[in-house]
Amino acid sequence: MDAKAKNNEFTIAGKTFSSRFLIGTSRYPNQQIMMDAIEASGAEIVTVAVRRVSQDSGGEGLYDLLGDRFHLLPNTAGCFTAKDAVVTAELAREALETNWVKLEVIGDDETLFPDVEQLLRAAEELVKKGFIVLPYCNDDPITCKKLEDMGCAAVMPLAAPIGSGMGIRNPYNLRIIREQCSVPIIVDAGVGTASDAAEALELGCDGILLNTAVAGARDPVKMAKAMKLGIEAGRYAFEAGRIPRRLYATASTPTDGAIEL
Amino acid sequence: MIAIIGGGICGLGVGWRLAQAGEDVTVFDRGAAGMEATWAAAGMLAPQAEAEHGEEALLPLALESRAMWKEFAAELCSVSGIDVDYREEGTMVVGLDRDDLEHLEHRYSYFQSLGLDVEWLSGYEARKREPHLARAVGGAVYSALDHQVDNRKVAEALRAAFLAAGGILQENVEITGVATAGGRISAVETADSTINTDIVVLAAGAWSRNLAGLPEISRPPVRPLKGQMVAVQMDPRFPLIETVIWGPGNGVVPSIYLAPKSNGRLIIGATVEEMGFDTGLTAGGVMELLRLAWDVLPGIYDLPLVESWAGLRPASRDDAPILGPTPTPGLVLATGHHRNGILLAPLTAKAICDYVRSGEVGSSIEPFLLNRFEKPVAANV
Numbered sequence: 322m323d324a325k326a327k328n329n330e331f332t333i334a335g336k337t338f339s340s341r342f343l344i345g346t347s348r349y350p351n352q353q354i355m356m357d358a359i360e361a362s363g364a365e366i367v368t369v370a371v372r373r374v375s376q377d378s379g380g381e382g383l384y385d386l387l388g389d390r391f392h393l394l395p396n397t398a399g400c401f402t403a404k405d406a407v408v409t410a411e412l413a414r415e416a417l418e419t420n421w422v423k424l425e426v427i428g429d430d431e432t433l434f435p436d437v438e439q440l441l442r443a444a445e446e447l448v449k450k451g452f453i454v455l456p457y458c459n460d461d462p463i464t465c466k467k468l469e470d471m472g473c474a475a476v477m478p479l480a481a482p483i484g485s486g487m488g489i490r491n492p493y494n495l496r497i498i499r500e501q502c503s504v505p506i507i508v509d510a511g512v513g514t515a516s517d518a519a520e521a522l523e524l525g526c527d528g529i530l531l532n533t534a535v536a537g538a539r540d541p542v543k544m545a546k547a548m549k550l551g552i553e554a555g556r557y558a559f560e561a562g563r564i565p566r567r568l569y570a571t572a573s574t575p576t577d578g579a580i581e582l
Numbered sequence: 583m584i585a586i587i588g589g590g591i592c593g594l595g596v597g598w599r600l601a602q603a604g605e606d607v608t609v610f611d612r613g614a615a616g617m618e619a620t621w622a623a624a625g626m627l628a629p630q631a632e633a634e635h636g637e638e639a640l641l642p643l644a645l646e647s648r649a650m651w652k653e654f655a656a657e658l659c660s661v662s663g664i665d666v667d668y669r670e671e672g673t674m675v676v677g678l679d680r681d682d683l684e685h686l687e688h689r690y691s692y693f694q695s696l697g698l699d700v701e702w703l704s705g706y707e708a709r710k711r712e713p714h715l716a717r718a719v720g721g722a723v724y725s726a727l728d729h730q731v732d733n734r735k736v737a738e739a740l741r742a743a744f745l746a747a748g749g750i751l752q753e754n755v756e757i758t759g760v761a762t763a764g765g766r767i768s769a770v771e772t773a774d775s776t777i778n779t780d781i782v783v784l785a786a787g788a789w790s791r792n793l794a795g796l797p798e799i800s801r802p803p804v805r806p807l808k809g810q811m812v813a814v815q816m817d818p819r820f821p822l823i824e825t826v827i828w829g830p831g832n833g834v835v836p837s838i839y840l841a842p843k844s845n846g847r848l849i850i851g852a853t854v855e856e857m858g859f860d861t862g863l864t865a866g867g868v869m870e871l872l873r874l875a876w877d878v879l880p881g882i883y884d885l886p887l888v889e890s891w892a893g894l895r896p897a898s899r900d901d902a903p904i905l906g907p908t909p910t911p912g913l914v915l916a917t918g919h920h921r922n923g924i925l926l927a928p929l930t931a932k933a934i935c936d937y938v939r940s941g942e943v944g945s946s947i948e949p950f951l952l953n954r955f956e957k958p959v960a961a962n963v
Contacts (some may be wrong), residue, residue, distance in 0.1 A: 341626070351636065352899045375858035379789075379791055381899070538635075
């Protein structure tokens with residue numbers, strides 16, 4: 322295996338993926354652009370809002386076009402209570418024959434921030450029911466730790482509100498989450514451009530899940546490629562280890578042994 | 583005989599042009615003609631205000647068809663005696679809050695980069711044009727060239743024009759499949775008969791893909807894309823608005839439109855849902871339409887709600903129509919128009935008629951042939 326493949330590889334719940342990029346399927350200008358963008362992203366895991374996409378579209382639906390080539394990850398988008406999210410996850414398990422779920426329990430329409438109390442409840446119940454749970458959560462180290470402790474396969478803290486493109490708003494929290502959690506950390510929501518994705522990986526996060534930043538870009542296919550490269554670059558930088566920051570310059574050429582004139 | 587499958591705006595339009603040219607043409611519809619997407623639409627002819635990233639290839643086709651509409655409407659009216667309510671007040675896209683306005687500015691600069699003829703209005707200027715707009719409207723993009731028609735009247739007029747030109751309309755006759763002989767089209771089939779024909783124009787909207795007997799290589803990638811809609815009734819003497827208004831959309835919140843007709847009917851649409859062939863209304867769908875419309879135009883609050891419905895846009899993979907020949911000789915496509923069926927009708931009618939009669943693909947439809955879907959994905963990155 323070459324170094325590049327290894328750099329991109331990561332494991333969730335015992336399953337190894339060849340890309341750290343997880344991508345969504347909403348709001349692309351059209352389906353062709355969506356497929357081209359997903360292809361360009363190199364992503365293996367593709368999320369689908371099960372409540373909003375019918376499985377029967379006469380052979381041209383999302384499942385028909387993506388189903389056999391990608392690991393489809395159903396999400397519970399549009400759920401506002403634990404009960405709702407659990408039912409949606411169960412319907413998804415039945416329909417898509419997968420026990421993986423990206424768990425979203427939204428607290429409020431305006432900000433789309435998670436409802437932490439309901440999220441914890443839903444996560445606990447779904448884990449008990451045998452789901453591989455990947456919860457979308459606040460960038461709160463305590464919440465992430467609780468989710469890990471109850472058996473979630475990864476934690477997916479937001480970097481900024483969904484669709485906002487505001488980038489990594491609280492890198493310190495992400496660093497603390499990195500230090501405290503041992504499950505994969507996937508930054509979900511808030512990434513606006515490739516440098517945001519790189520930054521998250523540099524901080525030690527394991528992957529990125531995004532949608533709007535690619536789907537809403539002027540050229541979604543190019544942006545998908547940019548994100549892929551940003552994620553790869555960020556991961557390399559993390560593995561390489563950055564130099565310490567300092568206020569004053571250091572000459573990169575040693576001064577010892579210089580000829581005195 | 584030329585058989586056209588589907589009596590929507592595309593099938594009837596192509597049929598009308600062929601019948602006018604003296605061809606022997608029959609349009610088949612499994613129900614009453616013009617009652618599916620054509621009926622469900624809102625009749626907007628707005629290629630500028632609806633221009634989207636990634637769909638630049640569609641723009642020249644849409645602009646060309648829009649330029650044909652005024653004459654098309656006048657001709658329909660003179661032949662059928664039905665006024666299709668062609669309105670030229672224009673189209674306005676409005677923003678309500680800071681996020682909307684930022685998004686709208688982003689779109690405005692995109693429109694300008696395309697060389698479109700659009701104008702930025704302040705909130706004050708927007709309300710001067712449409713005084714009933716909400717106080718919160720902080721800016722708008724106005725497109726004087728984006729017009730509208732009453733699509734239901736177009737359907738009626740087109741049906742009458744087609745019949746007047748000598749076309750044969752077979753309603754409540756479902757074409758269940760096509761037959762081929764030696765790779766060529768040889769017949770269309772109903773439940774109890776086979777009708778020989780060597781030319782079939784497939785204009786069956788959202789149902790185009792799954793017609794039995796279609797060779798796999800000639801199957802158009804079209805799927806149903808559901809849209810829920812409602813209509814409220816204004817007093818036609820004192821309409822709340824006269825231009826078509828597009829509400830804010832910011833990439834996360836979907837946008838809605840309000841299309842006022844001269845008879846006072848105000849159409850509010852539309853959701854965009856990947857729900858297969860389901861056409862049920864949902865509480866959430868209707869609520870979103872009304873809530874977003876009320877944000878823009880609070881005066882709708884007291885108006886009678888006169889209708890609610892859902893239709894199926896025939897969406898191709900890239901949202902552009904699929905027109906012209908296929909690898910199967912005799913099979914011609916006029917489908918996949920997505921939300922642009924009404925807008926693209928005059929051009930589709932002319933171009934497909936020309937192709938059927940001459941065998942030559944016109945330059946405007948050349949980029950929209952079925953074979954464009956053969957390209958490898960992500961070839962440009």
